[in-house]
Amino acid sequence: MSDQMTEGYITEDGRKIGGTLMEMKNITLRFGGVKAITDISFDIKEGEIRAIIGPNGAGKSSMLNVISGFYVPQEGEVWYKGAKRPQMKPYQVAQQGIARTFQNIALFEGMSVLDNVMTGRLNHMKTNMFQQAIWKGKAEKEEVENREVVEKIIDFLEIQSIRKTPVGRLPYGLKKRVELARALAVEPHLLLLDEPMAGMNVEEKEDMSRFILDVNDEFGTTIALIEHDMGVVMDLSDRVVVMDYGKKIGDGTPDEVRNNQDVIDAYLGVSHD
Amino acid sequence: MFYREAGDFKTTYADDNQTFPIKFDRYRYYAVLFFAFLIVPFVINDYWVNAVFMPFLIYSIAAIGLNILVGYCGQVSLGTGGFMAVGAYAVYKLMTAFPEVSIFIHILLAGGVTSLVGVAFGLPSLRIKGFYLAVATLAAQFFLVWLFNKVPWFYNYSASGQISAPERTVFGIAVTGPNTAAWATYLFCLIFVTICALIARNLTRGTTGRKWMAIRDMDIAAEIIGVDPLKSKLSAFAVSSFFIGVSGALFFSVYLGAVEVGEVFGINKSFLVLFMIIIGGLGSIFGSFAGAAFLVLLPVLLKNVLVGMLGWPTDLAAHLEFMIVGALIIIFLIAEPHGLAQLWRVAKEKLRLWPFPH
Structure with a gap:
């Protein structure tokens, strides 16, 4: 499977994935002189579970913040439901049916x-x-x-x-x-999960994984998630984007990504001789 | 034994949403209303009305108003005195300009005017938070008092610079002016308190209240869930100022009758109402009442004990009173930072398990 598809596809476990729900086109985000995200494009299709992975500081959370309207990228476009999204505030993004959770819990205590x-x-x-x-x-x-x-x-x-x-x-x-x-x-069309399993033990992770799969299955919610636990990511997600130093270094099914040399290098390191 | 939810099954969500889900609480609430409306007016006299009931009722409205802003929405305000002054001057101008219209409507309109002023001074809250916002509202306090002193139009060019309430009647019974009966003014204020408390309760248990509390607890998460921070902060300022305006209007027209703005609605008033909600409990309607009762009754009680019972000289008692009230506030805040409302909640928790605590 390639990442150029515009139409849906059938997953390995037989779920039908629809057309493109959200598309990020050449997103670049800078904080002063620091480039957090460099020229990244990817899409999220209706009904799929899309994972964004990468080492610490790769720009995953920044990407999620761009989607949910906290950060405004200097370059690039966000397309949602087939239309280019104008610059909007986070609460307006929420009104469009995008909900999210936070890496460190942000509940009303x-x-x-x-x-x-x-x-x-x-x-x-x-x-x-x-x-x-x-x-x-x-x-x-x-x-x-x-x-x-x-x-x-x-x-x-x-x-x-x-x-x-x-x-x-x-x-x-x-x-x-x-x-x-x-x-x-919120009954979201797109649910963004920022490290839903951070700091959990094995049982809690299993519970959470089951909930994520059930949400996707029962409500048909499209999910984009960031996670560090590779086992979880590979099991849950239909397609994976891999980021490193703000650049996209891989995109595809879990198997494709696992065998991608750039991804292996980013996670395991390469010798510089 | 009698105070618990066990066995009291709710079969609809509407039942589960009611203000007093426990039967005992509900009956107690009806009993208080019955007592306040049908017994107190018949036994009340001038001393009780002027020293206890009227200040308690009027400050309760102001405390509920400020609690909505500070306790529910988390926006600190030190402009209460100024906003009460707006209510007082608005009702004065309305009373003198349209004498044929009912005072009841005038007071509500005065609340509306205060509400607009409150929204205007609430605009900085979008950019600044916490102590800095408190300082910004302090500007409102000083500006408004200065304005009412400076522009003679507000006090109808009277020589003294004071405003004084002409006599107005409701159903032929005087509620403002020099010839009022104790029970009439008491009932008049009580009606406003009841309405305000009901409105406050309804707003805080619904969507509006959840928006306010979301902004208070975590504004970023509130925004991500779809709360427009500007709208909900300004709505808190509007509702809060409405209540404070009503209380200012009552304070001037029904309670004092004549007002010199710098003395009555100075910064002291802002602090007094703020102390009421801190002692009573932030984010609680009951706390607003408890705090108002505490700070109104305590000085009266101390005065009666020191001067009346012990026979101390009045000036000594007055100074001691300050010190005792101050010390009590400090002790209170250390022992129970969440105020009287929290004590009340703890007592209810205990009572639910009583007499078998395990």
Whole structure:
């Protein structure tokens, strides 16, 4: 399989992948004199799990920040759903149906799990402040409708028992799960996961992997993830982008990438003699 | 034994969303409302209204307003006194310009005017946070007080520079001016407090409140989930200033009757209301009430004990009062930084398990 395809394909395990959902064209991002990303292009197709890997400082998180609107690249274009995306603020990106999680958890510590996940529904709630001040009627109805959606996600991620617990009191692994729940509550078309398994033990990693696969399978959500655990990446993802020093050095299925000489060099090092 | 959710099954999400999910809490709340509306007005006298109830009720509104901004949305403000002054002057101008319109509407309009002023002074919050924002709102405090002193139009060119409330009636009963009955002013304020508390509760348990709290807890994550920071910060300033404006309007028209802006709505007032919500508990409606009660009642109580019971000279008692209140605030903040509301929560947790704590 090559990375030039514009149409969908069938994965090894028989899932059907659709056309291009998002395409990054020649993205270059500089911080002053430092080039974080140099001329990178790749695409994300509808329904696939796309991994971005690379050694520390390769520019993976910067790439995710470009997609979610935190960084504005100096050169290059972002295409989303077949149209060039104008420069927009992160909350506008969210309104387009792109949700993400963070490398170091970014939950609302003072709020309960339920409230955290409910914030994910913001863009689905349309009542204005006056209707909410009265509460009875539209606001309450809307709250209940969205609560039903949220409860499904809470069931799905098996966090029913902690729904009223303040997030600040939860252990690390559960916080990661709540963050995923919040991102899912957006009902995103594209879900960005920044190191969803960082700092987890084997069981937690297995749980999380299962959730990621289930999300992709049940909701058909397109997922782009950054991960360091190679075993996980190779098992989960349909296609992999490999970055090193801000450049793309490989792109393809896990097998293709694994046998790519540049990738092996970047991870294992080369002798300079 | 009686205070727990066990056995009290909720079968709809609407039930689960209610303000007091535990039955006992709900009955207690109805009991308080019943007591406040149907018993207190019949037994109240001038001393109780002027020394205790009226300042408590009016400060409660201001504390709820400030709590929305500081406690729920995380934007520190020291402009409360200035915004209360806006409410007071707005209601004064409206009362004198349109005497035939009900005072009830005037007070709501005064809240609206304050809300606009609050949004204008909230604009810097998009760029600056924390202490720096506090300093920016401090500018609002001093500017507004200066403005009301400087421009005679605001006090209708009166010789003293003061504003004083003419008599206005609701259903033929005087609520402002010199000839008011204790129960009338009390009920008038109580109605506003009840409405404000309900609105605040409804806003904070819904989408608007979650947006505010998201901004408070982590603004970057809030933005990534789709919260427009400008809109939600300004909406917090608007709602907060509305409440503070209403309380300023009541403070001037119903409680004091005549006001000299520098004295009444100075920086001291800003700090007083801020202390109320810190002591009461940030991010809690109950905390706003508790904090207001604490800082209104404590001086009255101390004065009664020191002067009334122990027979100390008034000036000595007044100075001691300052020191005791100050010391109590410090002790309080060390012992329970999350305020009276947290004590209340802990007590309720304990009560849920009582008498078998395991």
